[in-house]
Amino acid sequence: DAGITQSPRYKITETGRQVTLMCHQTWSHSYMFWYRQDLGHGLRLIYYSAAADITDKGEVPDGYVVSRSKTENFPLTLESATRSQTSVYFCASTRSGGPNEQFFGPGTRLTVL
Amino acid sequence: AQSVAQPEDQVNVAEGNPLTVKCTYSVSGNPYLFWYVQYPNRGLQFLLKYITGDNLVKGSYGFEAEFNKSQTSFHLKKPSALVSDSALYFCAVRDIGDSSYKLIFGSGTRLLVRP
Numbered sequence: 001d002a003g004i005t006q007s008p009r010y011k012i013t014e015t016g017r018q019v020t021l022m023c024h025q026t027w028s029h030s031y032m033f034w035y036r037q038d039l040g041h042g043l044r045l046i047y048y049s050a051a052a053d054i055t056d057k058g059e060v061p062d063g064y065v066v067s068r069s070k071t072e073n074f075p076l077t078l079e080s081a082t083r084s085q086t087s088v089y090f091c092a093s094t095r096s097g098g099p100n101e102q103f104f105g106p107g108t109r110l111t112v113l
Numbered sequence: 114a115q116s117v118a119q120p121e122d123q124v125n126v127a128e129g130n131p132l133t134v135k136c137t138y139s140v141s142g143n144p145y146l147f148w149y150v151q152y153p154n155r156g157l158q159f160l161l162k163y164i165t166g167d168n169l170v171k172g173s174y175g176f177e178a179e180f181n182k183s184q185t186s187f188h189l190k191k192p193s194a195l196v197s198d199s200a201l202y203f204c205a206v207r208d209i210g211d212s213s214y215k216l217i218f219g220s221g222t223r224l225l226v227r228p
Contacts, residue, residue: 031214042119042203042220043157048213058215090156094214099145099164099207102216104156 003027006091006105014113019078021108023091029103030096032074034058034066036087037107043090049074050096081112115140117206119219126194126226134189134222136204143209146187147216148178151201160202163187174198194226 004025013019023032030051035043045058047066055066063085065077074093078085088109092102116139126132138144145164149157161172168180178189187204201223205216 033215035218040220043218045215048215050213056213092157096214099162099209100214101147101159101162102214103159104149106156107154 004091004093004103004105006089006108008108009106010109012111012113013081015082016080019081019110021076021078021089021091021110023074023076023105025072025074025091025093025103025105027093027095027103028071029093030071031094031102032068033092033094033102034064034074034076035090035092036060036085037090038087046076046089078110081110083112086110086112115206115208115211115217117204117217117219119202119204119222121222122220123223123225126224128196128226128228129193132189132191132194132198132224132226134202134204134224136187136189136219137185138187138204138206139185140206140208141210144187145207145209146178146180147205147207148172148176148187148189149203149205151203151221153200157203160189194224196226196228199224199226 007022033048034046049055049068091105094100094102147162148160163180171177204219
């Protein structure tokens with residue numbers, strides 16, 4: 001039971017390049033989330049999805065794009081990376097229907113040069 | 114708007130002593146409250162949650178948390194700290210009426226347990 005996985009775990013890219021971070025969960029959870037973690041800010045929600053083909057913006061969506069064609073996958077794309085997007089990115093998922101906790105992936109550390 | 118405050122960036126405690134990590138929250142309705150722990154280079158791990166009922170919630174690794182509605186607080190506690198408890202702790206809230214299942218996180222508190 002792999003749970004929730006993210007790839008790559010580490011990524012270095014240059015300003016202006018497109019980068020896609022992958023997230024895959026094996027539980028068939030309805031809800032999936034993308035957060036970024038920055039010192040002093042805790043975790044901030046970028047985008048979330050309630051089901052396949054249903055996505056919505058979170059607190060800090062600018063510069064990011066998401067898609068969800070399959071329940072188990074929720075990729076996050078930085079269309080034109082900027083230095084301010086250097087961060088650690090976490091994917092999470094939860095099942096619907098109650099006060100369920102979110103389960104987190106191991107994170108992707110992204111550095112934009 | 115929902116918000117979570119963790120007023121201490123760092124908490125230092127000696128091994129064997131009790132520990133408290135503070136959290137206060139603000140929601141328009143009633144809250145679901147969560148504590149997570151993060152070890153270096155790892156994702157967040159769920160510790161415990163408050164749903165309703167008993168104000169003292171017990172969770173993993175001997176941690177517990179006390180919900181106080183009048184003070185809008187949900188402090189994390191442990192009777193006897195271990196060096197291995199040293200980590201980053203996050204409090205999070207979700208409004209019961211929010212159907213998006215979004216969590217709002219505090220900025221985190223680093224717990225350092227010295228031998």
